[in-house]
Each structure stands twice: as structure tokens, then as C-alpha cells.
Amino acid sequence: MIQAEEFVEAARNLGFQWYAGVPCSFLTPFINYVINDVKLTYISSANEGDALATAAGAAIGGKKAVVMMQNSGLGNAVNPLTSLTYIFRIPLLLICTLRGDPQFQDEPQHQLMGQITDKLLETMTVPWEFFPKEAAEIEPVLQRAEAYMQQERRPYALIMRKGTVASHRLVRASIPSRNQGGSNNNAVQKSFLNDNEQRVSRYEVLQRTVELTDSRNTVVIATTGYTGRELFASCDAYGGLRQRSSHLYMVGSMGCASSLGLGLSLARPDLKVVVIDGDGAALMRMGNFATIGTYGGSNLTHILLDNECHDSTGAQATVSRGVCFAKIAEACGYGITLEGDDLLLLDALFARDSNYRPKFGHLKIRPGTLNNLPRPSISPEAVLQRLMTHIGSSF
Numbered sequence: 001m002i003q004a005e006e007f008v009e010a011a012r013n014l015g016f017q018w019y020a021g022v023p024c025s026f027l028t029p030f031i032n033y034v035i036n037d038v039k040l041t042y043i044s045s046a047n048e049g050d051a052l053a054t055a056a057g058a059a060i061g062g063k064k065a066v067v068m069m070q071n072s073g074l075g076n077a078v079n080p081l082t083s084l085t086y087i088f089r090i091p092l093l094l095i096c097t098l099r100g101d102p103q104f105q106d107e108p109q110h111q112l113m114g115q116i117t118d119k120l121l122e123t124m125t126v127p128w129e130f131f132p133k134e135a136a137e138i139e140p141v142l143q144r145a146e147a148y149m150q151q152e153r154r155p156y157a158l159i160m161r162k163g164t165v166a167s168h169r170l171v172r173a174s175i176p177s178r179n180q181g182g183s184n185n186n187a188v189q190k191s192f193l194n195d196n197e198q199r200v201s202r203y204e205v206l207q208r209t210v211e212l213t214d215s216r217n218t219v220v221i222a223t224t225g226y227t228g229r230e231l232f233a234s235c236d237a238y239g240g241l242r243q244r245s246s247h248l249y250m251v252g253s254m255g256c257a258s259s260l261g262l263g264l265s266l267a268r269p270d271l272k273v274v275v276i277d278g279d280g281a282a283l284m285r286m287g288n289f290a291t292i293g294t295y296g297g298s299n300l301t302h303i304l305l306d307n308e309c310h311d312s313t314g315a316q317a318t319v320s321r322g323v324c325f326a327k328i329a330e331a332c333g334y335g336i337t338l339e340g341d342d343l344l345l346l347d348a349l350f351a352r353d354s355n356y357r358p359k360f361g362h363l364k365i366r367p368g369t370l371n372n373l374p375r376p377s378i379s380p381e382a383v384l385q386r387l388m389t390h391i392g393s394s395f
Helices: 004-013 025-036 048-060 071-088 108-123 135-152 202-212 226-234 257-267 279-284 287-295 325-332 344-351 380-391
Strands: 016-021 041-044 064-070 093-097 128-130 156-160 218-222 247-249 272-278 300-306 336-340 359-364
Touching: 004 016, 004 025, 004 135, 016 025, 016 048, 025 041, 025 064, 025 093, 041 048, 041 257, 041 287, 048 064, 048 071, 048 257, 048 287, 048 380, 064 071, 071 093, 071 108, 071 380, 108 128, 108 156, 135 156, 202 218, 202 226, 202 272, 202 300, 202 344, 218 226, 218 257, 226 247, 226 272, 247 380, 257 272, 257 287, 257 300, 272 279, 279 300, 287 325, 300 325, 300 344, 325 336, 325 359, 336 344, 344 359
Parallel strands: 016 041, 016 064, 064 093, 093 156, 128 156, 218 247, 218 272, 272 300, 300 359, 336 359
Antiparallel strands: none
């Protein structure tokens, strides 16, 4: 058995000071130790996939990050592990507990996952080894993980068995305190047009966003599907002076754009981060609204484009028609929450000061996309490396 301090301090010596995760009783000593240290960062995520995406955003911002989760939640992280960190090549240290370990008696719901955790990681081409049980093992384990992540720029996993780490008492508040304080005076709410066809197009919104953002100090992250493809079409498809190194096109990991943006905005408070989300993606990962409202700062702007359908897969309807995302964002702690179906909403959103909190805009748009819409011709890895060079960051 080791002390939490022994591992965390050894990891700190290698540059790991940023943690995100979802608790497990096996992980409690680690989480408590990290929270107790004001020089370390711990983000309590709503689910394991968002924890991984938030850590990935921090890594893009130059912070070496650790993701902690119970193996029961590993399934929640399959999507970002396979279509975010793998294809964009983002190195993260993953600590995954082994509930349902065949060597121990455990609850029935953990039985199957305990049998397949290692195989699941291997299927996703995530190399793994068991978490060190002795102090002498810590440095060699971290050195192996570090060597792999530096060479391959992809995650490396440590599987933690029960009783590996001694208990550690929590002495600091685990969640930052923010006064919610009643209604949001900055909220703007209005009736939407009943006729979807009268609303602005996604492309118009993206073009206006580009006009309102300074590429020198602003990163724009576009969710997967038509949003990323249209943002690419608005600038990069034409090449030359219209190329935007500050853009990131999420070609997969649906719903994770906002959590990735949160991680980047926290890691780089000197940057402005704009996340362009979709109604289907936001519904899929709505728990991240609360995480953003709790941890996010005024350098994060979250724009939700809502056409009430999954446009890129055949325009199947979502359930967003009856959802007031602005009220949800307000209730979750965003500083400014606007909604409407006019492009002027963007001007108002970027112009307002949110008093140290993130900003949110819910903009209704019409379905449909451009004729002959191109797909990004630059690979995800190249897009990310271009962005990181632009913001002066590295893994």
C-alpha cells in the first residue's frame, strides 16, 4: 500500500498538476490529496467522458493531465477515447479502478466490467499496467507511462486494485463556491419564430462568429457534424489568408465540445474560448452545463445552435423544441444567458461582460446545410498541432 502523497508528488515532478474525474471509493485518497493542495487542480465532472474531454482540453492548453474514474464508468469514456484522444493524438494519464476484481468480493453490478476492463482498454489500443502498490514501483511506472505518451501522444492507463492507497482526509472545500443569487439580470428571453425556414442559417451564424472573434487570442471549437464542416468551409476550404489556425473541428466525440472548451479555457485564462455546440450534442452531455457553470470563467463563451434536429444524419427531430437551454445555463451558474433567433444575439453576447463567469447563447437556426459541403481536408491531428502552435502550447 502507498500513500497518496507518494504518487501525486512523483507525478507532479513530471509535470502532472491537473486532474479531472468522477469519484470511486478506491480513488478517494487521491482526490482528497489533490483537492487539499491549492497548487493542484481537480475538476469534478458529471460523467467520465466529460472528465476525459475536459482533461484533453487542458492538455491542449499545455497542462499535463490525469483522468480518474471507476471502471464502471469507463463505458462513458469510450467515445472520447476512440474519437477524440485517439484521432487527435492527445496524451492523458488514465487511472481506472478495478471494481469487480476477480480477486475480491464485490457488488454484482461490477462483475462483468471487472472481467473485461483490461480487454476493453486493449480493444481501444490504450496500453495499461496495474497501479503501483509499493513506493519503489511508482517512479518506474510513471516513467513508462511518460515515455509512451511522449512518443505516441495518446493515453496510457493504470488499473488500480482495491486497497492500493492509504486513506487521506479532505480538509478543503471540494467545489468552488459561487453565489447563485436568484434570477439573472443579464438573461434575455424572447419568442422564437414559429417558421423554422425564416430563421438564420448555420453558415450565417458561423460567418458572423468569425467576424466577431479575433483569431490572435480566440480559439473557436466547433462540434461534430455540419457545424465543424461548415466552419471549415467558411475559412479553411478556401486556403490563403482565410485560413484560421485558431479553429478546431470536432469530427467525433459528439457532445464533448463544451467540456473540451472548458478544459482549454481553464488551462489558458489568457485566451478566449468559443464553443459552438448543437442541440443534439448539448442534450447528450447536458451534465456539463453544471460543470461549466461551477468552474468556467468569463473567457469561455458557449453558443448553442438549435435547429431541433440531428441535421447531418437525416434531420431526425431532437427533443429541443420544448427545452429552454438559456434557463438551464442560468440555473447552472453561467453569468450571461441569452436566447433568440437573430444574429444580433451574437453581437450582444460578445459585447457583454459576464463578471468572471462563462457566457451562453441559445440561437435557433433553420435546418439544412450548404450545397456540396466539403469535409475538412486537413487531418484532426494536423488541425490540433496547427492550433497548438498558434497558441504557443505543447504536450
